[in-house]
Amino acid sequence: MTWEELVDDEGRVYYYNSKTEETQWGRPEDFTSEDSKIDKLLAKGQWSRFVTDEGEVYYFNEKTEESVWELPEEVQRKLKEGNDEVTTREGEGKEEDTKEVENIEPSKESDDHTAVNWEESENTEGSKRKVKKSQANDIVGLKELLRGSDEGERSMIRVDDDRMKDVEDHEGIRDEEDYSKQDFIEMLKEKGVDSSWSFTKVMESCIEDPRYWRIEDPLMRKQMHEIYLIGKADEEFKKVENSKEAYRNTFTEVLKKHDVKYYTQWKTCVREIIDESIFSLIPTSLKREFFDEYVGRLRLEHDSEQKKIREQQLDKLTEQLTPAIKYDSSFEKLLESVDLEKKYPALSKLDVLTLYENVIKDREAEFEDRLRENEKLNYRMDRRARDQFRSLLEELPKKKGIKYSATLKWSELLTYIRDEEAFIELCGHQGSSAIDFYWDIIDRENQLIRTKKDLCRQVLSANKLDIGGFDDDVDRFKEKMKEVGGSNGTITDEFSDEDYKLVFELLKEDEKPTATKRKHETEETSGSPDQKKSRLATMGYGAIR
Known part of the structure; x- marks a missing residue:
């Protein structure tokens, strides 16, 4: 492996x-x-x-x-x-060849150290950031690098017997190691070592220098070489950055001199500045980068200024048009009254239309708010008027002696309430009217009559009496109901003469043959208004059959 x-x-x-x-x-x-x-x-x-x-x-x-x-x-x-060779690797001889760690190789520099390789500086910028921790082990702080070394590691350093006898103090050994490392770094500087040198080339060039052998551990010499390269990369990076900033400043002054605008094209700019000395010194990619940065700043400044001017003109136009816009204002007429080209050059017709729509929306919102407030107010007033009229109807039987019944006519009720303030107040409001309250009274009385009719029917049925046997004699019906119904408590004194009369007519109506009922209903439907009115006058408005 x-x-x-x-x-x-x-x-x-x-x-x-x-x-x-x-x-x-x-x-x-x-x-x-x-x-x-x-x-x-x-x-x-x-x-x-x-x-x-x-x-x-x-x-x-x-x-x-x-x-x-x-x-x-x-x-x-x-x-x-476990004495695994994971954290350290012991060198097997002085001829140890190694390569630099990936991603920390600095950019190359020429022999006279004056030319700057821009492309390599940009490509290695990310790599330098990745070794930020390693750069902390700079040349000045080399003393801290080996202070954690234990006795087993120090035993690997080959030193002369006489020299070991003279060293009695551990701090003295560390100081001597620090001097050896500093000498090693100075040696690399004198030899002109740069990032293109492999460690093998360093050994071939420095093997005869006594300072090379002052660090006896081959792995430590390799580490010192890597630390030197990191420091060298930092220097080159700073040099590239400083040089790039200087070129940027000089090129920017040239662009200002030729009055480059935010809308100037690169080709136009090249024709203007091609005779400048700085033009031939900077790579094309870098010139384009500086140009884009400068024009971008000008464009931002221009856009910011235009935005500010537009906001000022829009505020002024709003102040002028807002009072003039009404609910029925026409946009065409409003646009004719505005001189956009002279007074508001930064605005367009769309801006005027947007302003017009916003003001109209505000007007509509104000109108709806007032409408809701009026509706609430009217609702409260309507409810108060209805409550007052309802109280009037409840007090009429006591104050005017009127008796509510199913035969009560609207004209009769109107004579009692015509001059009452509660009635006059109710007439001008929404919701239930006075006649609606009248029909409520009729419905209530009809419900009572229906109940009394059912009681009389029960009495007739219990005593096996027929309504037809009374002919049209209401008084005889009344006496009979009191006689047979009063004895068992079914018929009470709450029955008035008007109630007996109305109940008698309703019971007779129910006993009519079906054909006669249909004929009667047809006559009511096809009869003249006077006939209907006569019938209602007989039965009373709202009487239920």
Whole structure:
């Protein structure tokens, strides 16, 4: 198996190909879980390995439901206790070849360090962000890099016996290591090492320099080379950014000089500024980028100014037209009264129409609100008038001596209420009218007559009497009902003479043969208005047959 699974000092897993000397963060396709010692240890601790949509690896514990970005500490501890070569790899000789980690290779720089490769700077910007933590291990802070090293790691450093005898203090060893690292970095700078150098080329160029051998651990020399490249990438990135900003400022001044507007096209702009010296110094893609940025800012400023002007003119037009718009205002006439071209150039006919519709809607809403208020007020007044008239009808029998019956006529009732204030007040309101209350009285009295008719019929039936035996003698019917009905309490003193008369007529009507009833009904239907009126006068308005 050519791939090895390693862990850096921050607990991040990466992969090294011993055949191609390639190093990468992502797991190779031909490296399976069966080949991974880490996956086996994760499974024992109920940990699972997951990859986000962005390609970042994290770990989840199914038991504790904990999520971490770095390799769990318990797994790192087991790897270290088992002496697995996961976190470190011991070099087998001075001729160790390696390649840079993916996604942290900085852009190239020419020998005189003056030309800037714009395309590479843009392509590597995302990569530099991904190694932000590694950049923290800058050259000045190299002392902190190996302070966590234990005695087993320090035993790998080959030092002379005489030198080991002179070192009695652990801090002294650390200081000497720091100086060795600083010397190693200075050596790389003097040799002009850049991102195009592999570690093999570094060894071939620096192997005769004593400073190279002051760091005796091959893996540590490789780490120092990577740290140097990260710092170099930072310097190049800053140089690219600074140079790009300087070009942007200069190019912007040129655009201002040639009075480029927000509507200027790129082809037109090129013809205007082609003779400027800065034009030949900047790549075409970068010039177009600067142009789009500048024109975009001008367009935003123009749109903002136009929006402000339009709002001011719209407010002024609203103030002018709102009082003039009525419910029946015509839009055509309203438009003729507005001079859009001179007074309101930023507005259109559509704006006037929108304003007109909004004002009309407001007017309609105001009208509906007033209408609802009036309806509420009228409803309260109508109800008060009805209540007053109802009270008047209840007081009439006591005040005027009127007796309500099924034969009561509207004309009779009208003579009692004509001059009453409650009647006059009710006449002008909606809802129930005075005659509606009259029919309510007739319905109520008819219901009482119907009940009394049923009582008389029961008396006749119980005593085996026939209504036809009384002929048309109402008085004899009355006496008989009192005689036979009063003895058992069926007929009471509540029966008035008018009640006996009306009940007698209704009972006789019920006893008529069917043919005679139909003839009588036909006569009523086809009779003249006078005949109908005569019949109603006899039976009373609202009398139920």
